Amino acid sequence: MPFGKITILGVGLIGASFGLAVRKEGLCAHIAGFGRNEENLKKAKERGIIDSYGLDPSAASEGADLVMLSTPVGNFLELVRRCAGSFKKGAVVTDAGSVKGGLVREIDALMPSGVHYVGGHPIAGSDRSGIDSANAELFRNAKCIVTPTPDSDAGAIRTVTAMWNALGSQVVTMGPEAHDRVFAAVSHLPHLLAYAMINTVADVDPSYLEFGGQGFRDMTRIAASSPEIWRDICLMNRDNILELILVLQEKLDSLSRYLRAADSVSLEKEMERARTLREGIGQG
Amino acid sequence: MPFGKITILGVGLIGASFGLAVRKEGLCAHIAGFGRNEENLKKAKERGIIDSYGLDPSAASEGADLVMLSTPVGNFLELVRRCAGSFKKGAVVTDAGSVKGGLVREIDALMPSGVHYVGGHPIAGSDRSGIDSANAELFRNAKCIVTPTPDSDAGAIRTVTAMWNALGSQVVTMGPEAHDRVFAAVSHLPHLLAYAMINTVADVDPSYLEFGGQGFRDMTRIAASSPEIWRDICLMNRDNILELILVLQEKLDSLSRYLRAADSVSLEKEMERARTLREGIGQG
Numbered sequence: 001m002p003f004g005k006i007t008i009l010g011v012g013l014i015g016a017s018f019g020l021a022v023r024k025e026g027l028c029a030h031i032a033g034f035g036r037n038e039e040n041l042k043k044a045k046e047r048g049i050i051d052s053y054g055l056d057p058s059a060a061s062e063g064a065d066l067v068m069l070s071t072p073v074g075n076f077l078e079l080v081r082r083c084a085g086s087f088k089k090g091a092v093v094t095d096a097g098s099v100k101g102g103l104v105r106e107i108d109a110l111m112p113s114g115v116h117y118v119g120g121h122p123i124a125g126s127d128r129s130g131i132d133s134a135n136a137e138l139f140r141n142a143k144c145i146v147t148p149t150p151d152s153d154a155g156a157i158r159t160v161t162a163m164w165n166a167l168g169s170q171v172v173t174m175g176p177e178a179h180d181r182v183f184a185a186v187s188h189l190p191h192l193l194a195y196a197m198i199n200t201v202a203d204v205d206p207s208y209l210e211f212g213g214q215g216f217r218d219m220t221r222i223a224a225s226s227p228e229i230w231r232d233i234c235l236m237n238r239d240n241i242l243e244l245i246l247v248l249q250e251k252l253d254s255l256s257r258y259l260r261a262a263d264s265v266s267l268e269k270e271m272e273r274a275r276t277l278r279e280g281i282g283q284g
Numbered sequence: 285m286p287f288g289k290i291t292i293l294g295v296g297l298i299g300a301s302f303g304l305a306v307r308k309e310g311l312c313a314h315i316a317g318f319g320r321n322e323e324n325l326k327k328a329k330e331r332g333i334i335d336s337y338g339l340d341p342s343a344a345s346e347g348a349d350l351v352m353l354s355t356p357v358g359n360f361l362e363l364v365r366r367c368a369g370s371f372k373k374g375a376v377v378t379d380a381g382s383v384k385g386g387l388v389r390e391i392d393a394l395m396p397s398g399v400h401y402v403g404g405h406p407i408a409g410s411d412r413s414g415i416d417s418a419n420a421e422l423f424r425n426a427k428c429i430v431t432p433t434p435d436s437d438a439g440a441i442r443t444v445t446a447m448w449n450a451l452g453s454q455v456v457t458m459g460p461e462a463h464d465r466v467f468a469a470v471s472h473l474p475h476l477l478a479y480a481m482i483n484t485v486a487d488v489d490p491s492y493l494e495f496g497g498q499g500f501r502d503m504t505r506i507a508a509s510s511p512e513i514w515r516d517i518c519l520m521n522r523d524n525i526l527e528l529i530l531v532l533q534e535k536l537d538s539l540s541r542y543l544r545a546a547d548s549v550s551l552e553k554e555m556e557r558a559r560t561l562r563e564g565i566g567q568g
Contacts, residue, residue, distance in 0.1 A: 038323075149494070186495050187500060192539055197474060197532070198558045199554060199558050199561070211467070215352070215475065216474050218505045218563065219502070220562050222499040224562040225499075226568075233542065238544070247487055248536070249482070252529055259525060267515050275479075275508050277483070277486050278508040280493065
């Protein structure tokens, strides 16, 4: 068994699914959980997601070979500050956060000597949240981005990579800044856009919402995602997102121009381009 | 059997599904099809979707008790102009187009004496198109908007309404202009936005697309919709869409402001509002 003890800091959808997956693959003898909500932790223990829990992250992290940060990403730094003193020598710290960039350097800087952090981001979110939606197979066949820096410990990179591989994920390695540019485009902006789309309809007339067909439901599904989680993500990656909003606004300006000019050729060209690109990533 | 002959002008996803549904419910003795592509019509006949077909819409419409317009909406007027002379007295003409508004009056004006048009719009599209995706159950439990005007024939309204009810749809009656305002918001703008979103990513770096998770795939699924169909729809409803793009741009401006100011309270409020609205229309 590769790990004696794993501590999961934040037992929500991702943390609980991670616990179930680790247990299913037999990667760990003891799984400890930390969270703010004791009822939730109790439920997680009853369901066999964790073996023990505590409301003190520092105590929960003691003796862990691997510590997984899976709270909302805005809480990582404070959490690491509270726990760093109790990390055991040789421990590997990782996370499942959707933002990396500067945060990776800040977490790195908090690591005691002999404790190594390597960032991770399993591409396996959902519009659902909480342990009721947890699923041992959440990470199987999903990409997981691992974001080492040139200073990362080679052994810790190997440990984190091997762990995600063992859970069935396809690991892609990427620098923290590159990660944030990619996910601003394919995740953070789309979430903001789903929020904006549904609020636009409601601004005009909320009664229109009941006429949305499957296309509208698909397009706005992620607007049901947790505001607490997504507020943090968007703020922490705001520079990349702000740039992308400008690009999107230019696209909308072009579409408006084509509509006003009844320029069906340019309009169809934009649509054809998008269709080809969308078909390129499969029908799912 | 309510209808002796039904003619379907345009045997794509919607026309073919309509044929299958009408046949399954035993609403019609003979179903004729018209289309531009003889291979497609042959396939439709082989699969029992239609009983006969022709490449001349006027000949195909002769003797029909009900004529269904289900080509791309941009072709409706030309098609009605070509066929109007061969519509039989007492025939009901309807359509499955996604735009109504002025088009309804223009089609109305082309009806010969004793032939009555009432518009319809089954909310049952898909990112797929063509008869290979046709499905006799496409309209079951879906809303179908029927868009009479004050001048519409009461008998024709009843016929069209009863027909969609017989196919399992929930009929909602709405004026043509109201229809176009509603569907600009919940269908036409979302389609444009899906196209814009995916093209935005590609403008920045097309290689990012492979990192899109389920949320990105859901949100951009409708970008795979037929450009020919959606070009027409967007142009024909452009005034409503242009107004909505402005509302959406304002929403994006606000989100940008919140991000720049690190205003987490306002950001979370927008997200919370969208989440509540999205949850109000169900998880599907």
